Ligand SMILES: Nc1ncnc2c1ncn2[C@@H]1O[C@H](COP(=O)(O)OP(=O)(O)O)[C@@H](O)[C@H]1O
């Protein structure tokens with residue numbers, strides 16, 4: 415599951431209650447979280463400038479210090495605390511811990527700096543944490559192959575890579591909109607199902623833009639592997655996780 419920074423503050427207690435309930439039923443959740451708005455807020459307070467190129471934050475070493483502090487510290491621990499308040503067990507870590515996420519510079523690193531693409535995920539470590547009864551909560555900071563360099567990884571990209579390396583059946587993307595929306599006859603509607611081909615058309619036409627682009631790109635990369643579907647849902651919706659898993663037709667399902 416990917417939890418977007420846009421929605422973290424709005425997640426109701428029922429969201430975390432659902433995770434506990436699902437764990438009791440034997441359905442394991444693995445969280446990869448974002449925190450873009452919180453990173454921007456702290457950068458602003460510190461007077462460090464940063465921009466975005468095609469949805470990726472331009473990342474210098476100074477920006478990376480803040481990214482790591484906010485994602486692996488503030489946000490990661492907030493999610494762990496909220497899960498633990500339900501009585502469930504959670505363990506927070508970033509891609510740095512146990513070489514969980516290995517990364518290499520993205521193709522346009524000359525534009526965005528220290529941003530990474532995932533090359534390897536230590537799936538055994540995630541399985542080990544799950545087998546010990548903990549829900550893994552992962553911050554998307556990766557390590558280069560030599561283990562010396564950190565990289566800022568878009569959280570949608572990191573979540574997609576974790577989902578494919580684990581070979582899970584479903585990835586749930588939790589965000590601040592009820593799914594992929596399209597204006598039909600002057601009215602905004604949530605599309606219940608979209609295919610990879612339809613997504614490409616919607617990006618070309620501008621119906622999918624901004625922060626939705628890395629989500630659908632990560633979804634496409636991931637459902638070409640073992641993952642059967644990616645579901646995009648609104649985290650503010652009460653009991654959204656159990657609704658998704660019961661197949662109540664909530665959100666947008668992205669399928670091959
Ligand atoms: N077709 C679309 N349907 C729904 N949302 C869209 C669409 N295209 C772009 N968006 C935008 O994508 C945003 C979600 O991405 P983002 O803000 O990056 O969230 P997160 O922090 O959860 O990753 C929505 O709030 C909306 O503004």
Ligand SMILES: CC(=O)N[C@@H](CCC(=O)OP(=O)(O)O)C(=O)O
Nearest residue numbers: 419448449450470471567568569
């Ligand atoms: C490279 C890059 O852009 N990294 C993101 C990581 C956090 C993220 O992706 O958070 P959301 O899911 O809330 O957008 C960033 O620095 O904002």
